[in-house]
Amino acid sequence: MTPTTASVNPNQALWEKGDFTEIAAFMRHSGEALVDTLNVSAGVRVLDLGCGDGTTALPLARKGAEVTGIDIARNLVAAGNKRAKQAGLTRLRFLEGDACRLEGVADDSFDISLSIFGAMFAPRPFEVAKELVRVTKPGGRIVMGNWIPGDATFVSQLLRISSAFTPPPPEGFVSPMTWGVEAHIIERFTQAGIPNDDISMRKDTFYFTSPDQSPARFIELFREFYGPTMNAYEAARKNGKEDQIHAQLIELANSQNKSEGGTLIPATFMRVTVLVQQ
Numbered sequence: 001m002t003p004t005t006a007s008v009n010p011n012q013a014l015w016e017k018g019d020f021t022e023i024a025a026f027m028r029h030s031g032e033a034l035v036d037t038l039n040v041s042a043g044v045r046v047l048d049l050g051c052g053d054g055t056t057a058l059p060l061a062r063k064g065a066e067v068t069g070i071d072i073a074r075n076l077v078a079a080g081n082k083r084a085k086q087a088g089l090t091r092l093r094f095l096e097g098d099a100c101r102l103e104g105v106a107d108d109s110f111d112i113s114l115s116i117f118g119a120m121f122a123p124r125p126f127e128v129a130k131e132l133v134r135v136t137k138p139g140g141r142i143v144m145g146n147w148i149p150g151d152a153t154f155v156s157q158l159l160r161i162s163s164a165f166t167p168p169p170p171e172g173f174v175s176p177m178t179w180g181v182e183a184h185i186i187e188r189f190t191q192a193g194i195p196n197d198d199i200s201m202r203k204d205t206f207y208f209t210s211p212d213q214s215p216a217r218f219i220e221l222f223r224e225f226y227g228p229t230m231n232a233y234e235a236a237r238k239n240g241k242e243d244q245i246h247a248q249l250i251e252l253a254n255s256q257n258k259s260e261g262g263t264l265i266p267a268t269f270m271r272v273t274v275l276v277q278q
Contacts (some may be wrong), residue, residue, distance in 0.1 A: 009098070011123055015073040018225035021053045026208040026218065026263065031055035034116065034206070038143065040065050047110040047135060049099050050118015053079035054092075060114075061092035068110075070097035071118070100127040108137045116145035117206075117269070120179035129188035133276060142189075142274035145206070147267070148180035154208070154256045155267040156180075158222070158249060162232035165245045180270045189274055198275040203268055211262040215253035218263050222249070 035056050040046065042064030048057040051069030053076050061067045061084070071077050071094065080094035097103065099115070099122035113136045119128045132142045147155045159177065169175075178184045182201055189199050208218065222229040223246070236245040258264040 009072070011098075011121070012072045012074075014227040014231075015071075015121070016075050017227040018230050020073070020076060020226060021079050022221045022225040024052050024055050026210050026213070026221075027055045027206070029209050030207045031116070032059045034145070035059040035063065038112065038114075040112065044111045045109065045137075047105075047113045048118075049102075049113065049115040049132070050121065051080060051094065052076050052118065054083050054094070056114060056116050057092060057094070058083060058087060058089065061089040062087075065091070065112075067092045068105075069094040070099070070102065070105075072096065072098055072122075098122070099131065100124045102131045102135055105131075105135050107134055109135045111137055111140045113140070113142045115143075117147065119144065120146045121176045123174065125174055125179060125184070126188050126191055129192040133189070133192040133194060133274070136276045138276055138278045140276050142272070142276065144179070144270075144272040144274075145204070146179035146185075146270045146272065147177060148203070148270050149175070149177035151180070151268050153205075153268045154252065154265045155269075157252050157256075159228065161245065161248050161252065162229055165232045165236040165239070165241060167235060182270075185270070185272055194274055194276070198277060200273045202271050204271040206267050206269055208265045208267065209259075209263060211259075213263050215257045215263050215265065216250055218265070219246070219249045219253050 040060055040063050044065045046060050046065045046067045048067060048069040051057045051071050054069060057067050057069040069080055074096050077094045077096050084092040099119040113132045122128050136142055149156060185201060186196060186199055190196055223233050232245060233242060236242045256265050
């Protein structure tokens with residue numbers, strides 16, 4: 001049945017807009033590096049929530065983990081399953097799902113519940129925390145990577161610039177960037193039943209890399225394929241300010257690039273680890 005306009009999930013529509021796989025191509029190396037820090041062993045059951053097309057899910061499966069990737073964007077689920085099939089990873093599957101309500105996922109299902117720049121964009125953060133705790137086995141852990149508001153590095157600044165050209169959010173909107181604030185992280189997980197002492201946070205760095213693509217091309221990909229930036233460009237165009245947003249984003253990417261021949265742009269994020277006790 002074709003959904004009516006009224007029934008369309010706006011968060012799903014946002015992330016199905018464009019093609020995030022074009023951005024994810026710049027994230028592969030850091031996704032693998034992050035997975036290397038998780039000390040995952042063969043047979044461990046892992047949830048990758050807000051998984052995209054598998055930036056961390058594929059490296060996890062290559063280490064022998066049994067991985068379920070869940071994402072709200074159906075095009076990314078299809079792309080992830082295609083990548084898994086091409087790689088011959090039979091213990092990796094991608095499913096459509098909402099981080100605020102993980103329908104069909106049983107309690108205590110996973111040894112590790114991971115979300116790297118994914119679940120932070122779901123609209124109801126307290127429900128996200130509750131669901132992450134619910135589906136994680138006692139003795140397991142939750143690991144999140146979340147962008148930090150006001151940070152001087154690339155992603156926070158890209159979102160800051162984009163927001164200056166877009167209309168105000170609707171009443172009741174909770175910024176995804178609040179997932180990068182320690183007080184909010186603690187409040188959400190303690191309300192989900194986790195003691196404060198079992199929540200730890202530290203800043204870490206993610207890199208967007210390409211040996212042959214320029215920072216200017218990187219920004220073009222955000223303009224063409226990344227839902228939030230696409231919306232910002234569309235709003236700027238209506239107001240005759242498209243050249244302004246584009247110039248600001250090009251300047252941002254060039255100023256933060258650390259590579260002379262391609263793209264190497266660091267971005268600071270908050271790495272959150274939650275221990276789910278027995």
